[in-house]
Amino acid sequence: MRKAINVEVNGKAHEMFVDERLSLLELLRDELQLTGTKQGCGVGECGACAVLVDGKAVDSCIYLAVWADSRKVTTIEGIAATDGTLSDIQESFVESGAIQCGFCTPGLVIAATALLDQQPEPSRAQIRRGLSGNLCRCTGYSKIIDAVENVAKTRNGG
Amino acid sequence: MKNKVIGDSVPRWDARAKVCGRADYTADIPVKNALHGKIVRAGIAHGRVLCLDIEDALRVPGVVKILTPADLPKTKFATAGHPYSLEPGGDVYDKNILTDYVRLYGDEIAAVIAETPLAAAVAAEKVVARYEELPFYLTTEEAMADGAVELHEGVKNNILADTTASVGDVEQGFAQADHIFESEYQTQIVQHCHMENQAAVAYQDADGRWTCISSTQIPHICRRILGEALEMPWSKFRVIKPFIGGGFGNKQDVIIEPLVVAMSMAVGGRAVRLELEGEEVLAYTRVRHAIRYRSKVGVTKDGRITAWQMDAVSKTGAYASHGHSIAAKGAGILSTLYEIPNMIYRSRTVLTNTGNAGAMRGYGVPQITFAIEAMTEKICSALNMDSFEFRLKNFKKEGAPHPLNGIPMATNKVADCLTQGKAAFGWDGKMAAALGDKGGIIRRGLGVAAFSYATAVYPYSLEIAGCRLTMNQDGTVKMMVGATEIGQGSDTGLIQIAAETLGVPAEMVYAEAVTDTDIAPFDTGCYASRQIYVTGMAVAKAAQELKDKICRAAEQFYKISSQVLDIEDAYIINTTTGDRVASLGDLALYTYYDKARARTLTAEVSNNCHNNSYPMGVTFAEVEVDTQTGVVTLLSMLNAHDSGVIINPLLAEGQVEGGMGMGVGFALGEDLFYDTKTGAPLNNNLLDYKIPTAMDVPELGVLFVQPVDPYGPFGAKGLGEPPLCSPAAAIRNAVCQALGFEIDSLPLTPGKVFAAIAAHRSGGEANV
Numbered sequence: 001m002r003k004a005i006n007v008e009v010n011g012k013a014h015e016m017f018v019d020e021r022l023s024l025l026e027l028l029r030d031e032l033q034l035t036g037t038k039q040g041c042g043v044g045e046c047g048a049c050a051v052l053v054d055g056k057a058v059d060s061c062i063y064l065a066v067w068a069d070s071r072k073v074t075t076i077e078g079i080a081a082t083d084g085t086l087s088d089i090q091e092s093f094v095e096s097g098a099i100q101c102g103f104c105t106p107g108l109v110i111a112a113t114a115l116l117d118q119q120p121e122p123s124r125a126q127i128r129r130g131l132s133g134n135l136c137r138c139t140g141y142s143k144i145i146d147a148v149e150n151v152a153k154t155r156n157g158g
Numbered sequence: 159m160k161n162k163v164i165g166d167s168v169p170r171w172d173a174r175a176k177v178c179g180r181a182d183y184t185a186d187i188p189v190k191n192a193l194h195g196k197i198v199r200a201g202i203a204h205g206r207v208l209c210l211d212i213e214d215a216l217r218v219p220g221v222v223k224i225l226t227p228a229d230l231p232k233t234k235f236a237t238a239g240h241p242y243s244l245e246p247g248g249d250v251y252d253k254n255i256l257t258d259y260v261r262l263y264g265d266e267i268a269a270v271i272a273e274t275p276l277a278a279a280v281a282a283e284k285v286v287a288r289y290e291e292l293p294f295y296l297t298t299e300e301a302m303a304d305g306a307v308e309l310h311e312g313v314k315n316n317i318l319a320d321t322t323a324s325v326g327d328v329e330q331g332f333a334q335a336d337h338i339f340e341s342e343y344q345t346q347i348v349q350h351c352h353m354e355n356q357a358a359v360a361y362q363d364a365d366g367r368w369t370c371i372s373s374t375q376i377p378h379i380c381r382r383i384l385g386e387a388l389e390m391p392w393s394k395f396r397v398i399k400p401f402i403g404g405g406f407g408n409k410q411d412v413i414i415e416p417l418v419v420a421m422s423m424a425v426g427g428r429a430v431r432l433e434l435e436g437e438e439v440l441a442y443t444r445v446r447h448a449i450r451y452r453s454k455v456g457v458t459k460d461g462r463i464t465a466w467q468m469d470a471v472s473k474t475g476a477y478a479s480h481g482h483s484i485a486a487k488g489a490g491i492l493s494t495l496y497e498i499p500n501m502i503y504r505s506r507t508v509l510t511n512t513g514n515a516g517a518m519r520g521y522g523v524p525q526i527t528f529a530i531e532a533m534t535e536k537i538c539s540a541l542n543m544d545s546f547e548f549r550l551k552n553f554k555k556e557g558a559p560h561p562l563n564g565i566p567m568a569t570n571k572v573a574d575c576l577t578q579g580k581a582a583f584g585w586d587g588k589m590a591a592a593l594g595d596k597g598g599i600i601r602r603g604l605g606v607a608a609f610s611y612a613t614a615v616y617p618y619s620l621e622i623a624g625c626r627l628t629m630n631q632d633g634t635v636k637m638m639v640g641a642t643e644i645g646q647g648s649d650t651g652l653i654q655i656a657a658e659t660l661g662v663p664a665e666m667v668y669a670e671a672v673t674d675t676d677i678a679p680f681d682t683g684c685y686a687s688r689q690i691y692v693t694g695m696a697v698a699k700a701a702q703e704l705k706d707k708i709c710r711a712a713e714q715f716y717k718i719s720s721q722v723l724d725i726e727d728a729y730i731i732n733t734t735t736g737d738r739v740a741s742l743g744d745l746a747l748y749t750y751y752d753k754a755r756a757r758t759l760t761a762e763v764s765n766n767c768h769n770n771s772y773p774m775g776v777t778f779a780e781v782e783v784d785t786q787t788g789v790v791t792l793l794s795m796l797n798a799h800d801s802g803v804i805i806n807p808l809l810a811e812g813q814v815e816g817g818m819g820m821g822v823g824f825a826l827g828e829d830l831f832y833d834t835k836t837g838a839p840l841n842n843n844l845l846d847y848k849i850p851t852a853m854d855v856p857e858l859g860v861l862f863v864q865p866v867d868p869y870g871p872f873g874a875k876g877l878g879e880p881p882l883c884s885p886a887a888a889i890r891n892a893v894c895q896a897l898g899f900e901i902d903s904l905p906l907t908p909g910k911v912f913a914a915i916a917a918h919r920s921g922g923e924a925n926v
């Protein structure tokens with residue numbers, strides 16, 4: 001069965017006619033060529049596929065495309081400004097050395113974006129909890145937590 | 159002269175692309191009109207496939223073809239990412255692309271090619287196999303028993319190899335000892351769990367050859383293995399490695415590439431994609447060897463080791479893969495950590511019907527370090543001797559030759575790692591707190607463990623690396639290497655080596671995301687923590703050669719002897735006057751466009767490395783054990799490393815923290831289980847096989863002791879694998895110190911710790 005949906009992705013409206021079984025991840029990667037969102041485990045365990053749906057981080061591999069009807073989706077490609085300026089979180093990931101293989105990075109930037117929106121002054125423990133749905137096998141998380149903490153400090157006046 | 163770029167935390171060159179989602183991994187690369195592959199996996203653990211019924215599967219709409227073993231070459235190939243050996247007796251050629259003899263649950267018995275991933279998956283489910291089942295063996299004891307069925311014909315008692323390395327005379331050493339200690343240690347099966355699953359796409363290119371884009375750590379080796387597996391000249395294959403989402407050794411094996419190329423061949427060269435699912439990766443690619451060690455150690459009453467006898471039985475699973483090299487490596491590790499006048503190390507590698515063990519970060523060193531350092535603590539505790547004093551007394555000394563291959567340990571600062579790390583960790587203060595905490599439900603403990611490691615594979619195997627540098631029209635430099643960046647940051651480190659040698663800032667050297675066997679210089683790839691070391695040597699040599707060429711070209715264009723020219727900050731300098739002669743950009747324009755004398759400047763070096771250097775280090779861990787639940791909480795950890803000169807401190811810290819994070823999983827939770835009734839894997843998913851999350855890894859301390867190694871480029875030694883070598887051993891020692899008794903197997907799950915506490919309280923067997 002196919003269904004018509006209206007979905008806004010990174011500020012652009014799309015009218016699409018999609019297979020009801022299609023995941024949001026497949027829609028983004030295969031239909032819209034937004035390959036910045038990665039498929040990791042494919043079953044909602046690792047968080048590599050995280051995107052924002054109406055500002056909330058979801059695992060797009062287990063979120064049906066049809067559920068995104070009438071919603072706003074932000075992928076990693078929509079985090080930087082349209083002129084390419086990185087968000088403060090992205091900049092902090094680069095500066096803090098939070099990136100290694102980079103496969104979990106888009107999902108972690110999304111998760112960190114949602115976390116700081118909801119919790120502007122998190123403790124390190126709260127950052128750890130907030131990012132615990134995103135697995136990273138390269139970094140030991142240390143510099144990722146630093147990156148998010150640094151942004152929170154800067155946003156809160158240093 | 160002081161280094162300008164070496165030692166600077168240059169941001170990794172690919173960080174901005176990665177943080178924006180612009181870095182393309184294998185699955186992100188558009189390939190026209192691709193079909194999709196799916197592997198049909200065996201539903202038994204050991205036996206013969208009597209028949210495969212593919213009729214129903216072929217009727218699934220969208221299915222193009224189904225491959226069975228009959229469609230593929232009968233020649234067996236070796237999957238291990240080792241350099242090709244001209245001498246006999248190297249890798250074990252025991253693998254077919256698809257098999258009709260099943261050696262592990264999930265073995266590859268057929269493969270579907272279809273228009274969509276869904277059609278391929280649906281059809282794969284409909285392939286029906288009939289089997290003649292054979293007994294399967296999940297343990298090395300069962301597999302080695304007399305009468306056990308040979309997994310591979312001619313491998314007696316399923317013992318792939320049985321070797322012994324020795325120094326001195328252990329019996330004499332035991333006779334000199336005042337105390338003899340004996341114990342047995344066991345590690346478990348763990349998996350790499352890189353975030354990007356194995357993925358590859360293959361097609362026939364315009365020149366009739368076969369291109370395979372793959373998430374591989376070893377593109378040049380992969381090309382050779384494709385040739386061997388498909389019985390064609392090696393040049394008929396081109397392997398392209400884009401960005402890789404982690405590998406940790408699992409992608410140092412050629413696992414899916416021969417099949418995906420065979421699939422494309424079966425459909426007339428049309429592109430076929432093959433992407434494994436996470437559950438396939440966990441159970442059916444490669445795992446870490448579970449190894450059982452028996453140690454017998456002789457020590458004098460003042461705490462000197464007189465003899466160490468060690469026996470290792472390593473579970474390699476269904477195929478040889480890296481085979482015996484992992485267990486055998488232990489002899490060198492033991493004898494380069496401690497001064498052991500009399501040592502005998504026997505290792506046996508055993509085939510079982512479990513996950514195929516191969517290379518995994520540390521290559522056997524995390525396992526043997528656990529066994530060595532658990533025994534070391536046993537000795538310290540029995541002699542009532544300080545853990546630091548005993549180690550300092552027995553550590554191998556700097557400059558001493560490797561007892562087995564004679565290569566001197568030119569730099570070895572393990573003792574400094576121990577003493578400086580102890581202070582940085584605040585050991586004494588933490589110990590006082592831990593000792594004051596012995597009566598309660600929650601008990602604190604501290605642990606320490608040291609390791610030895612060897613960078614690169616010389617003298618046991620070929621060590622070769624290549625680099626080509628080209629000066630661009632504006633004076634910047636393009637660097638091409640065959641080394642494989644998989645996330646560790648080697649590309650950025652190599653940029654720094656090139657930039658430092660050339661006399662330019664790091665941003666003037668461009669790396670290449672793609673390693674393409676048609677374009678990149680020959681290099682065996684990413685393993686053995688070799689890239690900064692071996693490829694770094696090639697980069698430094700190529701950069702020196704290019705610099706010489708630049709100075710000679712400048713002599714031609716600016717009429718100043720090249721003898722007095724140098725390059726600083728991207729300017730050609732007259733060293734006698736200190737004046738800037740020209741910028742590299744100005745010179746480059748002449749070298750490209752001067753009508754009479756233009757000659758573009760390139761330098762290419764293939765470096766055959768005949769050295770080895772020894773990264774050393776120590777982990778310190780502080781834990782709390784809840785004696786009512788068995789839960790171990792890590793409070794703090796610190797790794798102190800001697801990896802020679804650190805090229806990029808920020809990236810190096812990241813390597814260390816990442817290795818420590820993996821060590822936490824190895825110590826406390828990860829364990830791949832099998833159903834004893836069927837041989838099927840039980841927890842091959844990330845819900846049931848738990849790798850550490852951000853909540854499971856404590857605050858991590860990192861310390862570098864930085865001798866200038868005489869062999870490595872700019873004094874560097876390997877760093878990729880060392881951080882994972884000692885954390886599990888240190889955590890185990892901390893847990894034992896908290897509890898006051900020993901637990902001699904990994905992982906230290908709450909269930910195991912709880913059972914051990916219960917057994918200890920009831921006066922039963924303390925060792926678990």
